[in-house]
Amino acid sequence: MRISIVTPSYNTGAYIEGTLKSVLMQRGTGGFDLEYIVVDGGSTDGTAGILERYRSELAHLIIEPDNGPASAINKGMRLATGDILAWLNADDRYHPGTLARVAEAFRHHPDRALCFGRCRIVDEEGREIRRGITRCKELLFPFSCRPLIQTVNYVSQPALFFSRHAWQCAGELREDMCAAFDYELLLRLWRHGGAIRLGGAPLSDFRWYPGSISGRNFERQFREEWEAAAADAGRFAPQTLLHALVRRGIVACYRDMARRRKAQEGDKA
Numbered sequence: 388m389r390i391s392i393v394t395p396s397y398n399t400g401a402y403i404e405g406t407l408k409s410v411l412m413q414r415g416t417g418g419f420d421l422e423y424i425v426v427d428g429g430s431t432d433g434t435a436g437i438l439e440r441y442r443s444e445l446a447h448l449i450i451e452p453d454n455g456p457a458s459a460i461n462k463g464m465r466l467a468t469g470d471i472l473a474w475l476n477a478d479d480r481y482h483p484g485t486l487a488r489v490a491e492a493f494r495h496h497p498d499r500a501l502c503f504g505r506c507r508i509v510d511e512e513g514r515e516i517r518r519g520i521t522r523c524k525e526l527l528f529p530f531s532c533r534p535l536i537q538t539v540n541y542v543s544q545p546a547l548f549f550s551r552h553a554w555q556c557a558g559e560l561r562e563d564m565c566a567a568f569d570y571e572l573l574l575r576l577w578r579h580g581g582a583i584r585l586g587g588a589p590l591s592d593f594r595w596y597p598g599s600i601s602g603r604n605f606e607r608q609f610r611e612e613w614e615a616a617a618a619d620a621g622r623f624a625p626q627t628l629l630h631a632l633v634r635r636g637i638v639a640c641y642r643d644m645a646r647r648r649k650a651q652e653g654d655k656a
Contacts, residue, residue: 388494389420390486390548391446391469395459396477397428400437401511402594407441409480417487422446422469426459434477457560457568464559471502472554478594479545485590489548492583500553500580501573505589506543511596531584533577537616537626539633544569545591553579566604567611574619597648605641609634 392410396403407425414421424447425438435450442448447466453459460474471493475481492502505525508517524541536542547569557575560568613627613634620626 388418388471388490389422389469390471390473390490391422391424391464391467392486393460393463393467393472393474394423394425394477395428395453395456395463395474396425396430396434396438397456397459398430398432398434399477400430400433402478403434404437405513406475406477406480407437409482410475411441411444412483413481413486416484417490419471419486419490420469421486422467424463424466425449426453426463427451428453428455428459454562455565457562457564461559461562464554467551470551471548472551473548475545475591476594480592480594481545482589482591488585488587488590492585493548493550496583497550498580499550499583500578501547501549501576502583502585503542503548503590504546504585504587506546507589507592508595509592511594513592513594517595528584528586531582533581534620534626536574536577537620537624538629540570540573540612542573543591543593545593546589547573549576550580564611566608567615570612571615571618574615606638609638609641 394406394410399406410421410423423445425445427434427438427448427450429450429452438448438450447463449462453462456476463474464472471489488504489502493499506521507515508521510516524543527535527539527541553576556579557572560572562568564571613630616630617627
C-alpha cells in the first residue's frame with residue numbers, strides 16, 4: 388500500500404520544516420510506502436531554501452507560480468500514485484503514527500471512500516486552543532452520515548484521507564473557491580463509498596492564527612460551505628436549511644472572537 392501526501396506552500400517559512408518532519412517521520416511505521424510531494428508557489432521568505440534541504444527525501448518538489456492552494460494541491464495530486472491520498476498544509480502537522488493508523492483502517496475497509504479522525508486546533512506556538520470547538524466536532528463523530536455532513540462540517544481537513552478511487556470518481560478540487568474547497572470535495576467524496584471514523588488519539592494539528600486562510604476569510608469560508616451543501620443536498624433540503632442556521636451561529640461566534648482579539652490588541656498597544 389502506498390500513501391501519497393501533498394503539501395502546498397507559499398511563504399510559510401516559520402512552519403514548513405515542522406510540517407515536513409511530521410510527514411517524513413511516518414516512514415517505516417506501518418507497512419506502507421510514503422510518497423511525499425511538495426508544491427510551492429514561488430515563496431520569497433526563505434521557504435524555498437528549507438525545501439531544498441529536504442529535496443532528496445521528497446518524491447517531487449515543484450517550485451513555480453500557481454493560482455492558490457487548491458491549484459497547488461491539484462498539481463501535486465496529478466503526480467501522486469498512492470492508493471491513499473491526502474494533503475497537509477504547510478503550517479499543519481501529523482502526529483506520530485498517524486499514517487500507520489490510516490493504512491490499517493483502509494486495509495480493514497478497502498471499499499470506503501474516506502477516513503477521518505480527531506484533530507487539535509493549535510496557535511502559532513503549537514499550543515492547543517479552541518478546545519470547545521474541537522469537542523463539539525467530536526461529539527458528532529458517532530452519528531457520521533452523509534445528511535449530517537451536509538448539515539455541519541465536523542471533519543477537520545488535516546485529519547482527512549481518501550482513496551485514489553474516490554478521488555478519481557469525485558474529481559479535482561475547485562480552484563474557484565477561496566476557503567471551503569476542502570469541504571466541497573468532502574461532500575463529493577462521500578458519495579463514493581462512505582467514511583471510516585478513527586477513534587483514539589488525534590491524527591493531526593490544524594494551526595489557526597489571524598493570518599491563516601481561516602483566520603482571514605471565515606465569513607467567505609462559511610458562505611462557501613453553505614453553497615456547497617446546498618448544491619449537494621438541494622437548496623431547500625432540511626440539511627441545507629439547518630446548515631444555514633448553523634452557519635449564522637458560527638459566524639456570529641467568529642465575529643465576536645475577532646472583536647475581542649482586536650480589543651485585546653488595542654489594550655496592549
